[in-house]
Amino acid sequence: MSRVGVFVCHCGTNISATVDVAKVAEEMKNQPGVVYTEDYKFMCSSPGQGKLKEIIDEHKLDSVVIAACSPHMHEKTFRNAAEAAGLNSFKVEMANIREQCSWVHPDKAEGTVKSLDLTKKMIEKVRLNEELDKIVMPVTKKALVIGGGIAGIQAALDIAAAGTEVIIVEKDVTLGGHMIQLSETFPTLDCSQCIMTPKMVEASLNPNITIYTYAEVEALDGYVGNFRARIRRKAKSVVEEDCTGCGICQEKCPKKVDNPFEMGHGKSKAIAVPFPQAVPNVPVIDRDSCIYYKTGKCRICEKVCGPKCIDFDQQDEIVNVDIGAIVVATGYDTMPLDRFGEYGYGKYKDVIDGLTFERMASAAGFTEGEMKRPSDGKTPETVVFIQCVGSRDESKGVSYCSKICCMYSAKQTMLYKHKVHHGKAHVFYMDIRAGGKNYEEFVRRAIEEDDANYIRGRVSRVYEKGDKLIVKGADTLSGRPVTIEADMVVLATAMTARKGADKLAQTLGISYDRYNFFSESHPKLRPVETNTAGIFLAGACQAPKDVPETVAQASAAASKVLGLLSQETLKREPITAEVNEANCIACFDCLNICPYGAITSKGITDRDGNIIKEVAEVNPGVCQGCGLCNAACRSKTIELRGFKDNQIYAEINSLAV
Amino acid sequence: MHSGHEAAKDEYIEQIAELSGEDVSLCYQCGKCTAGCPMAEKMDLPPSMVMRYMQMEHSDELKKATSRWDCIGCLVCGSRCPKLCNPAAVMEALRQEDMRKGTRSEEIEKLPVNFVKNAPQQALVSGFRKYVP
Amino acid sequence: MSEEKVENKEVWTPRIIAYVCNWCTYGGADLAGTSRKTYDASVRVIKLPCTGRIDPLFLLKAFERGADSILVSGCHPGDCHYNTGNYHSRRRWTAFRDLLEFSGIDMRRIHFSWISAAEAVKWVDVVNDVSEKTKELGPYTEFQRINEKIKEYDGIFAEQG
Amino acid sequence: MKIPYYPGCTLNTNAKDLQECAEFSAEALGFSMVEMPDWNCCGASLPLTANSAMGYAGPTNVLIGAKEEGQKEGLEDKLVTLCAVCYNVLKRTNYAFNKDAAKLDTINSLLESDYKGDTNVVHFLEVLRDDIGFDKVKESVSKELKGLKVAPYYGCFLLRPHEEVGLDDPYAPTIFEGLLKSLGCEVVDFSHKGECCGSYSAMSNAENAAECSFSVIDAAAAAGADVIATTCPLCQYNLDSKQAMMKKNHGDMKEMPIIYFTQLLSMALGKDIGKISFKSNSINPLPLLKEKGLV
C-alpha cells in the first residue's frame, strides 16, 4: 500500500476563491493510499516547499500530489524539493487546479467538483509512478565539423574559441568551399578572398582545430555525446607533413588539366593546389589525369621536389575519431544546366552561369578580373542576367526559391558596370526578393546608380546570331515581348543540395527533405538541430542561404555544440520507451514509426553466442519520449516510462461515474 | 481545411476555364509564354496577359481581345511553361467560345483562292479550327 | 446511479474526457487560464506527451467508464513537438473513427481538434461546443445499459456464491 | 520490310514530290511503304481543349486501321508517316490515351472498337535511323551531295510537345542532321530549327506567316545555308511560296530554295534529277544544284 501525501494550494486566493480547497484536502483523505492531506496558502513559497520536505520525511511519504498550478509552471520546483527530501522526483505529480480549473470556472461548486476529480486522478496515477533515475551519459568533449566552407570554418572557430577540440573534415583539397570562389559579396561588395582567406588561415593555425582535407566521413555510430566517426583520408600522393608548399611540382608538371575551381575555364596541373591561397597549401596529385599513373613514366614532380614528399604509393588512410557532437555544413551545388536547352548553355560559349561570372569578375580569376567573354575575349557591351534558372520551375527544375540569386544578380550587374562603364546590364526577374538588412537598398542602387535595366519576366529562348546572342524575353508589366541583342548571358542557376547529400544523411542518421536538403528538427523552434540529438546543421546544406545567414547559423550551431559539450555528463529525463524483451516479437512497427531512429534491432544470443531471438531495442540517449511506439505496439511490449498504459488507465478509471 | 464559401465566379471565365481544362491559378506570370510566342508582337493580349486577365476575371476585356485569332497553336508556350500550364488551350477555348456564340470566326469567303488551290490541305484542315463548320 | 441522473436532469452534467498533448493543446488550455477565459466545467483533461501516444482503446475505456463525450486534441500538422506524432495519430484516428462508426458508436460524441499553445480561444470554443452538443444529446446510455446489465450478472453470481 | 504507310490529306496531292521521292528512297534502301486502304483524315491538329472527344476519333480510326492492316497483310507492327503534322497528331493521340484511360474508353465506345493505344507511330526519319541505320544509308549513296550547305528545319510538330512526341531533343536534335550528313551534305546548324513557320495562319493572315517564315530563312542564311530542308508540306509551302512577300518587307533578303528532305535523299540515292519533281518549289533549286555541280 502506497503512502501518498496530497497538498492543495490556495495560491493566495487564485485558487481558493473559486475552489473549496479545504474540502478538497479533506475528501482526499478517503482516497486509497493517501496518508496525509493539507491545504496551504502558497505551496511554491519556500516555507511551502519546506513544509513539503518536512511532511515527506515525517510521514514517510512515497509519493506526492500537489494540487496547484500547471505542471508547466512548477512541476520542476516541487520535484526538486521532493528530491531534496529524499523522494524520487518522478513520484511527484501535480493536479492542475489553477490554470485549468479555478481561473476558468467561476462557479465554486463546479470548480470544487472538478478539483476533486483532477486531484483524485493524479493520486491514482502517482500511485503507479515508478521511481525513475535521470539518464546519465558521459560526454566526449570534442566536436566534428563536416564541411570546410564558410559555415564549417565559422562553426569550428567558434567551438575552438571556447577551448574545445574540433575536427574539420573537408572533401575537397582545400578549405574555402563556394565562398572562396566568389569575387565580391553583397550587400557590401567586399572581396570574399579578403574576408575568407584570413578565416581559413586562422582555422589552420588554431591548436584546437584539426583539419582533414581530401577526406570524407564514411560511417557514424553511437549517440549524442558519444559518437564515433570513421573518416577516410584519400591518398594525396604527397606527404602533407613534409610539403613546404613551394609549388615547384605544380610549375614543372607537364600535364595540364581543367581547373574546376575556375569553373573549367582556367587551366591547372595534374599535381596542384586549386588556387594560391589554398589551406592547407599542399598540392594533390589527381591520379585520373597524372601521366605517371596512366603510363608508369614521368615522375617529374618527384624529381623536382626538394623535401622529397611525393609518394606515388600512398594509400587511403582510415581515421576513427570519438566526438560528442557534430555540425553538418556540407553546403550546396548548383543545378546542372544541360536541361535548359532553350538558354543554349553549353552550346554557346558566352552563355555562362553565376559562379563562372564570379570567377571572371574575381581579380584572381581566369581573366584576372577583366570582363572578357569566353568565346572571343571581347568585352561584352551588353550583358543579360536571367534569374530563376531552375528555381521556381516545376517543369524542369525545383519549385523552391533559391533565395540568393536576386541579390547576387544585382551584385553582378554592379561589378559588371564598375568594370565596363559604357556597358549595359539587363536583368530578367520574376520577383525581387531582397529581404535583409540593406538588401533592398542594394538592389535599388544597382538600378538607380549602376543603371541596370530590370525587366519583370522570364526568357524563353537564347540563340546566336552572328556574334550576338539574341535573348527573347517578355516584360510582363507591359505585357509585351522583349528581344535583346546581348554579348553575354549569365544564368542565375538554382541552388541544390549537394550531390550525395542523401547518402551522407543516411550515414549520419539525420532526415532530409525531398530535395535532399537536411531537415531541421523544428522549422521554428529548433532550426539548427536535427532530429538526431547531438547533430546540428549550418549553412546551405539545410536550405538555400546567403553568407550572413550561413555565418549566423554556424555560430548558432557552435553554441549548441558548446552547450552540449560543456557538461561533464548528459542528464536526460528518463521519460523514454522500454522494451519487454521476453515478449517482443520484432514486428518493428515501433522501429518504423519512431521519429528519431531511437529503436534498433537487437539479437538475443544464447550462451554460445548464437542468435536465438530478434527484439527491438531502445537507445535511451536518442529516445525523446513521444510514445508513438507504445501506441503502435499491438502487444504493448514497448511502453513509455512515466506514461505507461496502467498509469493512463488509472487516470481514466479514476474518472468513472 | 475546408474554405467555407467560394466567391461567385464570372460565368464567361468559368466557361473558358472548363473548356480549356486549365487551372489558371497555377500561372505566376513569369511571361515565358509571351517571350517565346512567335505571334506575341502582333497580339493585343499575348498569352501571359490572357492568363492574367483570366485570373483577374477581366471578362469584358478578354471578350474584346483578338489575340486568340493570331495564335497558331505552335505549342511553344505550353512546352516551355515552368508551371506546366498550357496557354494555347486557353486561346483555343476562347476561340471556340467565340465561334459557339457566333461573335467571331474567320470568314471562308476571305480565303485567298490561289491559297486554296496550292496550299497543302493540312493547312486548311488544321486552319478550320478557326472557321465555323 | 447513472439512471437516477437521467431522470433528474439538473443533477446530470455531461462527463467529457479530453486527451491532449503536453506541448500544444495542454499549453493552450493553460493559456486560457492565465488569460482568465471561462468555459464549461464538464471537461477532464488527461495529459499525454503527444497525441501519437494515445492508444485507440483509451477512447473505448473512457466510454466504458461512463464518459458522455471525448475530445482528442494536439498540435497542428507541422507543429508537432515530435515532428510526426500528430501525422501518425491522424492516420490512426481515421481508421479508428471509421471502425467505431461502423460498429455503432455515436460519432457525435467523439471530437478531434488541433489546438496550439497560443489558441486559448479555440480551446475555450471547442470545449464549450463539445459540452453544448453533449448536453443536447444527453447521457451516453448505450454503455451505461451494458454496465447495468453486467452489475446484475455480478449480483446474481454473488448470490450463487 | 513492309511498313503500313499513312499519307494523310496532303501527301497524295500537293506534296506528291515529298511522297514520290520517299517511295523511291524506300525501294532503294530495301523497304516499302504500304499505303493503308480507306484511311481518313487525322484532323491535322489535336484538340487542345479538355473534353473534345470528337477530335480524337479521326486519328484513332487511322491507328486502328494501321494495326488491322498490318496484321492482315503481315506487315511491320508500326505506322510510318511522312507528314510532320500527321506524325504529331497520331503520336499525341496515343499519348493522351496512355495517360487517360477514360478518354480511350470514350473513344472506343464511340467507334465501337477496342483500341489499346499501342499502334507504334514512326516518322520516315526514324525508320531510316532505327531500322535501316544511317551507315547503311551512307553506303547506299551513289551521288554524294558534296558541298551543299543544308539547314535542317524541323518546325513545330516533330519536336513539340517533347514529352508527347519525343522524336528528338527539342533544342539539340540530331536525327535530321544525321541523315543529311550520311548524304554527304554540309549540315548547317542554325537557331531556328524548331521555330514556327507561321503554320495555317497563312490562310487567314499571310503577313504574319511570312514574318515567321522569314525569321527562319534569315537565321538559316545567317548560318550560311544554301538551302533549307523540310519534312513538312506546310512548312515547305510557307517558307517557299511566301518569299516574294518577305522581300517586300526585307528588301535585302536573298532567295533560298526550300526542299523536301526526301528530294535530297532520292538524289543521293541516284534518282535521275530529271525524274525528281519540283512542282512544289516556287524557288527553283536546280540552279543552285547546278552551281554546286550536283546536276
Added chain:
Amino acid sequence: MESLQSKAKELIKDASVAVIIGYAAGTKKGKTKPFFAYSEEDCEKLIFTPECVNNLTIYLTRKFDFMKKGKVAIVAKGCDIKTINVLIQENQLKRDDVVILGVSCEGVVDKDVILDRAELTADLPEDKKSIKCITCDVNTPSDFDHLFGEGVESKAIEPMTGGIYDEVDKVRGMAQGEKWNFWMEHFERCIKCYACKKVCPLCYCDVCITEKNQPQWIETSAHERGNYAWNIKRAMDLSGRCTFCGECDRVCPAEIPLNLLNQEMAKLNYEAFDGYRAGYQTEEKPPFVSFKEDDDEGFIR
C-alpha cells in the same frame, strides 16, 4: 496433381527442404486437412482441390516451429501468398527461407458446403464458393517458386466492391443505433474462446494483449463490454494488415461476422490511404507506420 507431388518428392529427395506443408484428404467427407510431408511417400498424399480452404501460412509463423526445422516448402493459393507478403513485411518471415509451391485456384468451398465427387471435378459454382473468392483477383499467385495447375487468368475486379464489400456497404448504410444493436447481438454470443486469434496467421504475438492485466486491456469475462473491446481491438490491430483469408470468420463458433469488421477496415485503408491493400507488396510501409503530410483531416477541427 502429379506434378505437385513429384516436385514435392524432388524437394524432399535432394533435401532442399525439411518439410512440405500442404493439404491431404481429410477424414470427413468434403474436408481436407493440413498435412506435413517429411518423406517421399508422404508426398504422395499431397493434394489440391477446391476443398483446400485452410490458410496454411499460419504454420510459417512463430506460433509453430516448422521454420526452425530449416527451409520449408508450402502449398499456397494466391490469397495465401498475400499473408506471406505481410509476414515478410513485418519481419516474421524471410522469402528465402520458404519454397512457395503456388497453386492456381478458381475458388475454394464456403465453410458449410460439402461437395460430392462429381462437383469436385466440375468448376465450382459461385454460390458454393467461399465469399473471399468472389472478390479474389489473385487466382494465379503473384509470387511462387513453382506453379501448379494450369495458370488461371486472374479476374480483373474493381477492388472493395462486390462479395463481402456489398455486405460491408449494407452495414455502413444502417443507422447508428441499428449498427450498435446489430453488433451487440453478435458480440453477446462471443465466448472469448479466441479461436479467431488462434487461427489467424497475423496474430502471432508471443504474449497477446488478452493475457495482460497491467492494465486489464481486455476484460476476461465474456460480456458485451469486454467482447466489444476485444473484437474492436482485434479489428484495429488487423487494420491495414488483414489479407481476407477469412479463417477467423470460418472458425468462429459463435458465428460472429468477423469478415465484415476486417473488410470494413480493408476498405477504409483502400479509400483513405491511396488504395493501400495489404499483402500486395512487401516493400511499401504499412499505413500505420507511415503517413502523408496531406492525409485527409476533414474530421479534425
